[in-house]
Amino acid sequence: MTLLELLEKESLRFLLFGGKGGVGKTSNAAASALWAAEHGRETLVISTDPAHSLGDSFDQNLSGGEVIPIKGVKNLFGMEIDPRKAFEQYRDMTQQVDAGEMGGMMGLEEFTDMNAPGSDEALAFSKVLEFIQECKYDLVVFDTAPTGHTLRLLGLPEMLDSFFGKLIKLRLRFSNLFGRMKALFGRGDSEQDQSLQELERLKETISASRVELSDPNLTSFVIVLIPEAMAVSETERLLQALYEFEIPSSHIIVNMIFPDISDCSFCQSRKAMQLKYLTTIHDVYDDFTITEIPLFAQEIQGVPALRRLSTLLGTGALPDKGEK
Template sequence: MSETKFIFFSGKGGVGKTSMASTTAVYYARKGLNTILVTTDPAANLSDVFEQKIGHQVTKIAGIGNLSAMEIDSKEATEEYKEKALAPMKEIFNDEMLKLIEEQLNSPCTEEMASFDRFIDFMDDDQYDIVIFDTAPTGHTIRLLELPVDWSKHIEESAQGSGQTCMGPVQNIQESKEKYDRAVELLKDTDRTEFVFVMHPEGSSIRETIRSSQELQEIGINTSNIIVNGILPEEECQNPFFKKRGEMQQKYLTQIEEEIDLPTKKMYLLDQEIKGLEVLTKVAAILYKEGR
């Protein structure tokens, strides 16, 4: 594999993005590829899934040689981002001006930008064969992806005004713009980047996936495939308790087939929690049985 491949997992909260992203990471690592799994989801639980402590630093996964993971902590990322933005100005500006700039950086926009900035660092890093991003719930992810697209306009407007933005002084942004432009080009490169939507066979999940996929397409990013997660096994639907729900799911599976023209993987509901390398390896064998 000559160039790093990037795989993004998105979808509504609670559909099993982290489980499917973790399963995929184990699948590629087991194939001998140097793999990292990165999450920007504030509700991330990679530590639970891999049954070991994973935090804001790249952490080797025990029991599998070429797999690492990281949970990007938005608060830590924001402090790092602010420090990086302020460092070159400490020798130029007085304390009063530095205080004004720091106040400008205390905004929700800065926190989003900081997480995205840390996240993009992995797209500039060629030490991995596969980089898997377990992203935050869809709406948040879309906003993060749209931010760099508007930078040129944002820089022009700020340069004509105060010279300040919620992401820091214009000069700093211009210096980073090349990095972000490269990232956006990679996001649009279908040979190197895959976008996978995880969904449940439910009406709200179908609508969310269609809407989000269209929003991505509007900014030039194509959805690669979908995973329909949490399907009741047919044998369980013989039970009257599950029969009605099974019928409802079949109706939605037909709707997905008719309305979403994308390659689809189906993941059936298991009788155990998806956690630990043994279970993740088993789930990977089920999910990727048809190969990639």
């Protein structure tokens, strides 16, 4: 099944693009979303990378953490997750849970401090997970951050699940100690109940998303790489993590393949280097559909350029490797 066929698969709801920095994740995520939208699927493309470039790719401002229609394209919407905004939305909840000493003992304090490492991702991802549950789009395409960041992100549902689970336990454990409760939550009874309900709702959302993200009928993670040694080794790490977190993956895009220009010795030398890695990629990942994308003469920016890229996504697996 080529990537374009995958995009047409009716059951597919979540398509994630990931890989090393600068390999073309955003461009390919944007092009795929564009293709799906132009083939009748109501599509949202969402960036979870704190250093957003989805807006640049579409040549349109998508900042602000809101869903924004992509200009001139029917059925297509973009969104750059704003961790600060997600934080505002959850601050109320986390402020009520000034878990203090008790929270420290339970490992909660990292989430109540916006500056703590990982908390921006955690909050941004809570937002993403909420979207997964609530969204009415036929397809949601994720443009993720470079590998290291994305690996942490993929581990977050478990972490958040246990975090909210701990909060709920904490809340229940102290619900009878009303003085202590006030110190913990600073709220009246009905507000406390509401806060508990919110936490439970969030926990359910996260668990449900976790199930959906590991269902191969609903979800697929596309690995983008360039044919060079470092990208290949990083792909191994990414695949290992996808396997651990049970995120289905069956497609690889090898991007920025050098053109064959016979009178350019520099190009010939790069091409030969890339061919070596291309062969390895096909050998090692022979159970994946591999799409090869050439290096364009210009950067890929704006809808017409993305459209040109999208048509190449249909040139799926090598015929001798069979398809998956």
